[in-house]
Amino acid sequence: DGGITQSPKYLFRKEGQNVTLSCEQNLNHDAMYWYRQDPGQGLRLIYYSQIVNDFQKGDIAEGYSVSREKKESFPLTVTSAQKNPTAFYLCASTKGETGSNEQFFGPGTRLTVL
Amino acid sequence: LAKTTQPISMDSYEGQEVNITCSHNNIATNDYITWYQQFPSQGPRFIIQGYKTKVTNEVASLFIPADRKSSTLSLPRVSLSDTAVYYCLVGAVDKLIFGTGTRLQVFP
Numbered sequence: 001d002g003g004i005t006q007s008p009k010y011l012f013r014k015e016g017q018n019v020t021l022s023c024e025q026n027l028n029h030d031a032m033y034w035y036r037q038d039p040g041q042g043l044r045l046i047y048y049s050q051i052v053n054d055f056q057k058g059d060i061a062e063g064y065s066v067s068r069e070k071k072e073s074f075p076l077t078v079t080s081a082q083k084n085p086t087a088f089y090l091c092a093s094t095k096g097e098t099g100s101n102e103q104f105f106g107p108g109t110r111l112t113v114l
Numbered sequence: 115l116a117k118t119t120q121p122i123s124m125d126s127y128e129g130q131e132v133n134i135t136c137s138h139n140n141i142a143t144n145d146y147i148t149w150y151q152q153f154p155s156q157g158p159r160f161i162i163q164g165y166k167t168k169v170t171n172e173v174a175s176l177f178i179p180a181d182r183k184s185s186t187l188s189l190p191r192v193s194l195s196d197t198a199v200y201y202c203l204v205g206a207v208d209k210l211i212f213g214t215g216t217r218l219q220v221f222p
Binding site for chain 1: 148157163214
């Protein structure tokens with residue numbers, strides 16, 4: 001089955017530690033995205049990548065970093081510079097076709113800072 | 115960038131038709147309009163997408179007026195399982211913007 005996988009489902013981090021969230025897709029999609037969702041809130045864009053080895057900051061990129069070395073992978077690192085990282089993180093991908101914005105989402109990773 | 119506005123919440127009863135409207139005054143010429151459904155602790159799920167006029171699939175209809183400055187998601191005969199948050203999404207691939215979301219509560 002084609003789809004997007006995120007791991008781990010739950011992640012706990014101590015303050016001051018960096019942590020990397022995994023996102024993999026086998027849909028052969030060009031574009032990939034990372035969103036953050038806080039309780040009762042909507043999705044906010046962290047980073048996005050339209051092609052391999054290229055990515056752009058979204059609305060809340062501070063304290064996060066990404067890489068796109070392979071088309072199917074778009075890991076997100078939450079650094080110690082992110083002051084309030086406890087949230088639900090969602091990865092998504094799209095085909096990259098002009099105009100169409102149908103996104104396919106992964107199941108999410110819930111990050112808790114202890 | 116097209117910003118969207120939706121009602122924060124809506125209530126309905128099982129079997130009724132629900133219409134959720136999204137306002138997107140600054141929509142660009144090549145932007146599509148897409149709606150998603152999200153249950154707690156899950157990723158959003160695609161419902162329907164359109165560019166103009168009316169689009170219908172097996173779960174919903176999407177109505178888009180000629181000026182495309184708004185759109186209405188119509189859910190026929192809702193059930194308890196339709197209780198969720200619904201997001202309106204406008205934009206091309208390089209800059210996708212989620213609306214605030216509408217929390218739909220369906221009562222028996």
